[in-house]
Amino acid sequence: MAAPYIADVHDVTRLIPPGRVTTYGAIADYLTLGSARMVGWALFQCLTVADDVPAHRVVNRRGELSGRNHFATPTLMQERLEAEGVAVVDATVRDFATVFWSPTELFD
Template sequence: MSKKEQKASAPKLEHFFEDVYAVVRLIPPGRVSSYGAIARYLGRSGSARMVGWALNGALQLPDVPAQRVVNRQGRLTGKIHFGSPTRMQELLEAEGVAVQDDQVVNFAALHWDPEQELSAE
């Protein structure tokens, strides 16, 4: 495949970001997902960082609950983008998600995997 064909078939970054926002809007309050789970659901396994980049831009979109997305271990790795070191944790705790030492408590039970959750609907 030529570079021109690859470029034409590659999804546009802005569309990927919009797809990320659409999935994140589906995460129920009190649950969390991970960057990698969202990337896999969107057919972009290995693009967890791109999901993070998309969410950095979503902080100005009030309808995208970016605080509900953490790393694969439940750590609040994106907290530096929330304006204060504790804002992400505060938003999660307001939804009933316990956080201790920048880690979601009981992460496995609270993890919302779009591949599993959305295929069941």
């Protein structure tokens, strides 16, 4: 059985609206994990234990698709984002500040 926070990370990730992205740090902060590295690791697990998690909507603080090499193909992450209307150039999200979404927006 996987650690409980892994399910939490998956739940939060599922709440990210299509066409928007968030960061490892935002999720780590929301779940008070204390380490953003855990978020990346938890998402890595979703590739095998949960295929219904939009892991492609999670990028690093610069808006870079740092996890693209862990998908079936290195371009899959970018393709999924572009399919949702997110412009991606050189493995980096365009207008990152605009498409950025934080779990705290759930309380709007």
